[in-house]
Amino acid sequence: MPHAIHIHNQGAPEVMQWVEVPDLQPGTSEVLLRQTAVGLNYIDVYQRSGGYKLDLPACIGMEGVGIIDAIGDGVEGVKVGDRVGYVMGPPGSYAEQRVYPAERLIPLPADINDTQAAGMLLKGLTVSYLIHRTFVPQAGDTVLMHAAAGGVGMIACQWLKQRGVTVIGTVGSEEKAEIVKNYGCDYPIIYTRENFSERVMEITDGEGVPVVYDGVGASVHDGSLACLARFGTYVNFGAASGHIPPVAGAALAGRSLYFTRPGLAPHTANGNLTLEIANYLFDAVRQGVKVEINHKYELRNAVEAHRALEARATTGSTVFSV
Ligand SMILES: NC(=O)c1ccc[n+]([C@@H]2O[C@H](COP(=O)([O-])OP(=O)(O)OC[C@H]3O[C@@H](n4cnc5c(N)ncnc54)[C@H](OP(=O)(O)O)[C@@H]3O)[C@@H](O)[C@H]2O)c1
Structure with missing residues (x-):
């Protein structure tokens, strides 16, 4: 049997x-x-x-x-x-x-x-729809990918890099930061000890990023909204650290942000x-x-x-x- x-x-x-x-x-x-x-x-x-x-x-x-x-x-x-x-x-x-x-x-x-x-x-098809359907970054853009060393994250960083995009990626440890540097992540941020949102603003000269791809959820929700550029898109596609709270329209208004919660x-x-x-x-x-x-x-x-x-x-x- x-x-x-x-x-x-x-x-x-x-x-x-x-x-x-x-x-x-x-x-x-x-x-x-x-x-x-x-x-x-x-x-x-x-x-x-x-x-x-x-x-x-x-x-x-x-x-x-x-x-x-x-x-x-x-x-x-x-x-x-x-x-x-x-x-x-x-x-x-x-x-x-x-x-x-x-x-x-x-x-x-x-x-x-x-x-x-x-x-x-499953991980690659997720990245495929995220970057072809949900938010299509252009060559020269700088984007934020959470959990860059994970299954989805490691494919995403390389694929974005292949398309001429600069990738900022969050990771949970020094060891993971070293690894993702070899897989398309230009700026690893160890978000367990650094304020990732402030660091993203530094890297982008105060502009913020046009998109945050977030499979981590609760623990990065506030910071993800904070480091988006004007008209930026917050893509929450997972909840490894817990579900995000409901996103209030008022939280999007100041910079005319977009929010989406896509699924495979x-x-x-x-x-x-x-x-x-x-x-x-x-x-x-x-x-x-x-x-x-x-x-x-x-x-x-x-x-x-x-x-x-x-x-x-x-x-x-x-x-x-x-
Ligand atoms: N919506 C969709 O279509 C879709 C499809 C596929 C996957 N997903 C989502 O994408 C995310 C990544 O999936 P995956 O399979 O590739 O997993 P993964 O990224 O390999 O593993 C999850 C990673 O999340 C990070 N993390 C941060 N806080 C965490 C916490 N409190 N507990 C556990 N992990 C935490 C960890 O990386 P660090 O230690 O570096 O922080 C961990 O390695 C998941 O949320 C998953 O549900 C969504």
Whole structure:
């Protein structure tokens, strides 16, 4: 019988259990995947801990890579034996096998291996929509990226740099600051000990930045608004330190700021939307954006991996082998 990580309650990492599960069959418009690699993402922490409500018991996880083992009625465009990846719901990637809607599968180019794909699809598609759809920075702009050494952050800094953008990035330690300098971050700021907002104003000669990309949330909310230039855009796309408070219109008025809270789900709601941002990502990787998989675990050891991610002890991507 196949195995999967299941949770019966939401809570600390230990709620995750490696259990035997029944064999699955694909339904209409679905494929059955034999998974080879699974990406760890911060959204998995929200699903496990209760930040997002799930019907229990549940299998968590939003990103996987594998081979199609069977196809259901009405499936077009893919066949048994194809190597594919996917991002986003329904949750359930922490498993040896799973069913998934065929329409949203991402065919994997031959030059991107399974581990690399699992390290970059969800994080890289996020960066792809953030910089192509949410706020499109121009060459010569200077922008702020929070958690620059993280999975999303490290891809974002390199990709922005590739497009001629100057990147200011926040990081939690000296060690992370040294690392991100080699991955496109021009000005690392250690926000655990420096006032990042003041430092951004210094770097930009008092102008502020046209955009802040914020996957950290609560702890950086005030400072992020404070260091935006006139007409700047505050993009809050995550809550690693907790959810931001409601953004009051009055807080935006003085400099005519914009606020948005985008998500990957609408940007991957169908096959066309998904493939468009996936192709941007594959091109960026071919042109030099590196996906650093700095941490690898067997899926059965997901507890250890979640502990490390929540303790801010990771850099780049973490991938589970299945
Ligand atoms: N909306 C979307 O479409 C979307 C899609 C993907 C990811 N996201 C969000 O993007 C963010 C990054 O995701 P990721 O998977 O790449 O994770 P990650 O950046 O690899 O890990 C989170 C990082 O956040 C920083 N952090 C700051 N305060 C923290 C705290 N109190 N607890 C834990 N971490 C803290 C840490 O870096 P430092 O130690 O350097 O501060 C940590 O390494 C997450 O918030 C995630 O939910 C959103």
